Amino acid sequence: MDKLTIGLVLPDVLGTYGDDGNALVLRQRARMRGLKAEILPIKLNEPVPDSLDIYTLGGGEDTAQILAAEHLIADGGLSRAAAAGHPVLAICAGLQVLGESFRASGRIVDGVGLIDATTAGMQERAIGEVASTPTGTGITAELTEPLTGFENHMGATILGPAAQPLGEITRGVGNADTNATADLRDGAMQRTAEGAVQGNVIATYMHGPALARNPQLADLLLAKAMGITLAELEPLDIPAVTQLRAERLRRS
Ligand code: GLN
Numbered sequence: 593m594d595k596l597t598i599g600l601v602l603p604d605v606l607g608t609y610g611d612d613g614n615a616l617v618l619r620q621r622a623r624m625r626g627l628k629a630e631i632l633p634i635k636l637n638e639p640v641p642d643s644l645d646i647y648t649l650g651g652g653e654d655t656a657q658i659l660a661a662e663h664l665i666a667d668g669g670l671s672r673a674a675a676a677g678h679p680v681l682a683i684c685a686g687l688q689v690l691g692e693s694f695r696a697s698g699r700i701v702d703g704v705g706l707i708d709a710t711t712a713g714m715q716e717r718a719i720g721e722v723a724s725t726p727t728g729t730g731i732t733a734e735l736t737e738p739l740t741g742f743e744n745h746m747g748a749t750i751l752g753p754a755a756q757p758l759g760e761i762t763r764g765v766g767n768a769d770t771n772a773t774a775d776l777r778d779g780a781m782q783r784t785a786e787g788a789v790q791g792n793v794i795a796t797y798m799h800g801p802a803l804a805r806n807p808q809l810a811d812l813l814l815a816k817a818m819g820i821t822l823a824e825l826e827p828l829d830i831p832a833v834t835q836l837r838a839e840r841l842r843r844s
Contacts, residue, residue: 593818595628599644601670601686604635605660609744611650611683613801617810618646625826627818636660640669645817646679649686651745651799654696657685664689664704674706679731679816680793682707683802687788687795688747695747707788707795708752714769719744722766722798723844724759724786732758732789734815734822737808739786740840741798748772749797751788758787758796763844766797792816805840807833 600615615631622629634640636659640647647670652660664670674680680690688694691709694701703709722743726735739759749767751757757767766786773779787796794813796802803810807828815822 593627593645595630596622596646596814596817597644598629598631599640599647600631600633601640601647601649602636602660602663603633603650605656606650606652606686608653608656609651609684609799611648611686611799611801614648614650614681614683614803617801617803618648618814621807621810621828622814624828636663640664640667640673642669642672642676644673644678646813647673647681649680649682649689651684651686657689657694658696658701660685661689661701661703665702671704671706674791674793677792679813680706681803681813682793682795683799684743684745684797687749687797690793690795691749692752706793707790708754709749709788710752711747711749712772714746714748714772717744717746718765718769720764721840721843722764722786723762723841724766725762726759727757729756730789731792731816732794732812735808735812737806738762738841739796739798739809740805740837740844741796741800741802743797744799745797749788750776750782751785755788755790757785758789758794760784761786804833805837
């Protein structure tokens with residue numbers, strides 16, 4: 593691979609929570625391994641090119657995420673990219689937007705449909721540290737390290753059979769509150785679910801940004817984009833990142 597191009601999808605509407613940092617982390621970890629890497633920001637009403645190497649979407653407010661969903665559905669580029677197997681990372685509102693539907697600004701809005709998930713409203717905002725153990729499902733089979741982030745949302749996300757949780761909650765709320773899951777047949781499993789994995793799409797409620805706090809997840813995305821395994825990617829030792837993780841996980 594000559595150069596890695598990271599699509600930063602709709603930073604103008606899905607950029608409220610600092611999740612643009614995920615693209616920076618990917619670019620930096622690629623460059624530290626001698627790979628040329630660049631970020632391509634794609635703004636609202638611009639077409640999403642369907643052949644980039646990785647795509648990231650961040651969190652956003654209700655009104656903003658409705659605009660994001662409408663644009664991504666009308667444009668179709670991100671859906672073509674996902675169908676072609678390019679890895680996609682979606683955070684919080686990004687997760688909700690890529691699902692089948694979500695509730696925002698008092699109505700139910702169609703999502704892009706890349707994740708078998710529906711998001712209803714929670715009674716109370718989920719806010720604070722969130723930590724989970726990777727489930728190792730699908731594309732995330734090589735993940736071994738605990739996942740850590742910060743959640744801030746009102747969405748209760750229920751996964752359908754085509755999607756699997758990214759992590760099993762050890763702290764925080766994650767996808768669902770107990771009210772939303774009480775009457776589900778697999779309610780116990782859904783109550784501990786954090787995020788979603790479906791094909792090459794990885795979605796999570798973790799802000800942080802998530803990839804600054806979870807370098808193994810960043811490297812997994814890089815490895816997938818490069819067509820190699822995580823084990824084949826040259827390891828990187830960044831003491832500040834190790835220290836940050838230790839600090840955050842101590843609080844979990
Ligand atoms: N607006 C959504 C919610 O409150 C997403 C928030 C976010 O992206 N942090 O659930």
